[in-house]
Amino acid sequence: MASAKHENPSFILNAVKNVTIEDRPIPTLKNPSDVLIRVGVTGICGSDVHYWEHGRIADFILTAPMVLGHESAGTVVETGPACKHLHPGDRVALEPGVPCRLCPYCKAGTYNLCTDMRFAATPPYDGTLAKYYVLPEDFCVPLPPHVSNDEGALVEPLAVGVHVVRQANVQPGNTVVVFGAGPVGLLIAAVAKAHGAVKVIMVDIVQPRLEFALTYAATGVFNAMHSRDPKVNAAEIIKQFDLGFGADIAIDASGAAPSINTAIHVVRTGGTYVQAGMGADEISFPIMAMCCKEITMKGSFRYGPGDYKLAVDLLAAGSVSVKELITSRFKFEDAEKAFEEQKKGKGIKILIDGPQD
Template identity: 55%
Template sequence: MTLLNPSVVLNKIDEIVIEDRPVPKIEDPHYVKIAIKKTGICGSDVHYYVHGCCGSFVVTAPMVLGHESAGEVVEVGSAVKTLKVGDRVACEPGIPSRYSAEYKSGNYNLDPDMAFAATPPYDGTLCRYYLLPEDYCVKLPDHVTLEEGALVEPLSVGVHSCRLADVKFGDKLVVFGAGPVGLLVAAVGKAFGATDVLIVDIVEDKLQFAKKLGVATHIYNSSGDRGKSLTETKELHKAAFGDQLATVAIEATGNEYCIASALHLLAPKGRYVQVGMGKENLGLFPMGIVGEKELTIKGCFRYSVGDYETAVGLIASGKVQVKELVTHRFKFEQAIEAYEVVKSGKAIKAIIDGPE
């Protein structure tokens, strides 16, 4: 039997199936129906697959996976003005309440009632057809591929974090973590004008990949710092910037040792942004230097107003290259295999095609 809306569904921990779901119908005239063509696998997807949760979000019922997607508009609501059938779009996957204080203040990503794809209890985008409001679809220029469009989602996290950190020309930026998000943070920081970008990780292959991509001017393998004092690691890290401290630190691992090291690496009046999800309570946090240096510390949660548009612009202009991040590609029917590959740590970024 031909499936009308095949969908990749997480039934429970370690159990993913492909099953038919109802074809969604446009009920709100401002919505469009999108045929999903490319979807990236995010670390949060793997958390749900392996642990059944990601942070405070817990899977309690079968859920369609995926939220890093791009596709083609196949139907538009009667009130849609900015899109037409055939348009290629990057899909911003979180819809806030239009009546929330967070939405009205321009911080819709912080809306506690956000309906975010593949975040319980909401289904994700790994299916044939998906609905979105027209203003949460960003049209892709003709020369930007749908695969690049799928990577707009994680790139928008990089944009949002660098905006929060006010990265600008002349900054010395240190990024902890050379996974997809860390690499994209570094790429955006460089595009925003940071003249020196240091990426810190414990996996040498990832660091060499970052160097090859050209997103890092400096790399540092911190695996040898285990057991050393923060003062010793600070001296080692400082050597990468010619004995100068960083003006901006963006942490993309959630590891408490990385967090502490990043704060030590900052110069007075330095700016720090936390992107990686870690433990709720940290046993190791150098609060003393936060006051002594008058550091600015901010959290980062997804992305907000204008971040998706900026991400598309960075790709379209060639200021950020995302194609090289894709190391594995899978057909839709290979989705289960794709999750196993990402779970094993073999992929930087894996992309799943939409159903044929």
């Protein structure tokens, strides 16, 4: 064990379902604009659980031990000489993906599409489930005094919701149907509502999720077990919630083919469809409906410039609340239990406290 000066307990995935808590050196500031943060709390994401259970996501494969976690908030303990805005003691939300800043996508202002993104807890890059973590100053978003570290940890999935709603260009008065009432779907609904959507309908097949959604951000809910036929479900959603020619915007946060098919049928002619959930590499979907209705279709990936800041601003203003999503928390030394609980679907958002002295 290293001396107390260098103590940096880290939750490390060595192989599938093989995790250890090990001491690592405190990371150093490699660039003048870097910031050293003591991590206060980390939320568990579905991708963290997927790496823990399978050791890979698509082409990102675990080949060496990796620290998990990427939904975090903490306190600045050291800043580089070029830092201008942050100081030791400031609390921040950690934006966990640092782009190269040099590729055409970065220069075009779409750094979430960077060809050389260094994203926390995505092989080969270590994540934030440790005592200390280093980020550039401009990827640390200050938290106002009345926004807790718990809320700060949920800024990461909230920023995903912000990006999706921006991709959909939700406007005041719009009607929006969101498929998938998991954490991201719920946050998409909340952000859409904050942007002025007058109807936000959530669709899922798990009734307890829908019941929660109705108390959280949805103005209406629909259980997709109503029919196995996407056209029938779409027609029923339009009728039940008086959507006229269809929803202005449909968003899929599930990645499930039946939801995607239903979404394309539920959106109105000239409407917008955004794919936020990830599922199978290839599916069949109603291309004729897409063409004949001239639907605008977009993908959505992580978050880009301004999304993290807007997420914090929405929390600070009370326009969106995330406290209701927090269902349980664990001590750092019990982090594996948190993963097991998340895998069993026992909570919406589970938090892990940072290592204590």
